[in-house]
Amino acid sequence: MQSWPTPHVPELPGRGPGLSLSDTATGTRVDPAADGVGRLYVCGITPYDSTHLGHAFTYVAFDLIGRVWRDAGVEVRYAQNVTDVDDPLLERATETGVDWRDLAADQVELFRGDMLALRVIPPDDYVGVVESIDLVVDAVERLVAAGAAYRVDSDVYADLNGDTAFGGVSNLDRAQMDELFAERGGDPERPGKRHPLDPLLWRGRRDGEPHWDGRSLGEGRPGWHIECAAIAATHLGLPVTVQGGGTDLIFPHHEMSTSHLRLLGDGSEPIRAFVHSGLVGYDGHKMSKSRGNLVFVSALTADGVAPGAIRLTLLAHHYRADWEFTDADLVAGAARHAAWRSAATRPAEGGGTDPEPVLHALRAALSDDLDTVAALAVVDAWARTGSAADTVVIDAVDALLGVDLRA
Template sequence: MHAWPASEVPALPGKGRDLRIHDTATGGRITLDPGPVARIYVCGITPYDATHMGHAATYNAFDLVQRVWLDTKRQVHYVQNVTDVDDPLLERAVRDGEDWTALAERETALFREDMTALRMLPPKHYIGAVEAIPGIVPLVERLRDAGAAYELEGDVYFSVEADPHFGEVSGLDAEAMRLLSAERGGDPERVGKKNPLDPMLWMAAREGEPSWDGGSLGAGRPGWHIECVAIALDHLGMGFDVQGGGSDLAFPHHEMGASHAQALTGEHPFARAYVHAGMVGLDGEKMSKSRGNLVFVSTLRREGVDPAAIRLALLSHHYRSDWEWTDQVLADAVARLGRWRAAVSRPDGPSADALVEEVREALADDLDAATALAAVDRWAECQRSEGGTDEGAPGLVSRTVDALLGVAL
């Protein structure tokens, strides 16, 4: 599966700072110090509807991670999956009387268009669950053969007891896990499981649903968590730098994925940092497909909203915060974009050397984009009110905003 085209990232003078970021597993900030190649895995979409602001906010956060790393002169090895077979996708296809593969392909294509418009840097490897199945089956067989998984009426479940580190990613107690498992795709009430929290690794073929050859597992399709584990281990290996996604993925998805990988390899941790973006709401509720309270990137683009303004709206909130999308949020972003473009359109201006370092420091401090935006606002206001004589300043501001914030002026 192919990703989307990359926009050029301008080179800035000097060198950026190492990223200090909040790690869900430890509950505090850690300084990431990757080697020459920084490794990141971000969980992708289940393509049964268009990209909404919640998606965009999440991918914007991890785009900033990439940009901070690139500014430190590192290479970035970024991997993202597409869950192109799963219950919600199949249910939507049945509801709409559409072939599930056509639905997945159409929505994945639209997601690529949205990511391109928002100038999100693409992953090096963009892998669908279906194409990963040949690599998933052997992992499930290994877990089963090692006693870390068991069969139940043809389905194969992972035993959470097989990983002594289970629970360390989310830090939740058993009751909280059980409630979230029921809410987020698990089946804690199924009779016969060794532990209510045990997640499915391989679902035996169901009538009327797609299935694949699972070797000794029989025909079926993979569970949600093992999909990402197989892709991450194949392309990044154990101990990669950042596992990323929305905060609703900390449990069960990232918790279970870590345990799968740790039980498979005997190594710990799966990822050095677990980083989670906050939820975006609309009308007092989390923006989600199940609720239908969505603002789509593609809809705003069709209405003529500049993608750069959409990106500025996302950047105006800290990536870990839960926040509400409103018309005013977008209006403020449109106005800010206009001020910035007017400021850099002049032939000279106030020196921007300090601004570059302010933006770098803000982003290195747990991706504090709002502080970075405020620094650019101050330069733009100084340009408006006082002007300056530095002929290189407007161009340097434009390159800084592009390179570190992903906004083209």
């Protein structure tokens, strides 16, 4: 699957100090790329309603990880999936009378355009599930052969009893797991399952649904969690340095996909750190497709809002924070964007300030668990000085925050 063009990223003098991140599983701060290698996997969209500000908040946050790593000299490899066949997509296609393939293609193209506008560095591997069927079948057949999966009629389920480390990502109790599993696509009441939480690996063919040759599994299509496990293992290799996404993916999705990787691997932990972005609310509720309270990036840009202003609106909130979007947020983001652009065009008469302290402070803020609130305050202070524009500062804002003040 094609991603989108890579924005220009200026080279900065020296090196950044690395990146300390909050690990969801342990609740501690870690530097998962201390060895100089950053394998980043971020769960992608299910393409039936893209791209709202909740999506954008997540992908801009993980774009920052790649930017800070690169500035620190880390070798970055980034993979992202697209769940281009799944129940919600099929349901929306049926509701609208649009072929599910056309709906997916249209929404993926919209997502590409939004990411390009927001200057998000694209993944090295942008991978759809439909093009990864063989990878999923390989993984499920291996789990069946190892006795870590079993059949219920034409479907195949993972056997969680074989994974003694299950639960270590979310650290939820059983009641919480049961509730979330049922809410988020699980089928705890399915007769024949060995454990209510066992996740679906392969859904056998149903009339009226898309299906593929699953070899020994029979015709069907992939379950949700195994797709990310198979794509991450194939395109990045293990261990993955950071597994990322919104907090709503911690359970069951990241718990289950990590369990699959554990059972497919050599027994060692397949993920070094789990990093999760907060959820964006609107009109009193989490921004979600099911509720319909969505603010779309494409709608904002169509109304003339500068993509840089949208990006600064998002960066004004720490990536782990849940927050409620209001029009005032966008007004503030636009005002900040205008002030920074004005500062970037100030003439050189009278000389400027030393850019090194600004660059150092910006790097320090971002290395501290992506503290964008502090980072934006650094640039705000620079913009207020009234001194001449400095190329190093302008380049740093571009390279580290992804905001091109020259545009």
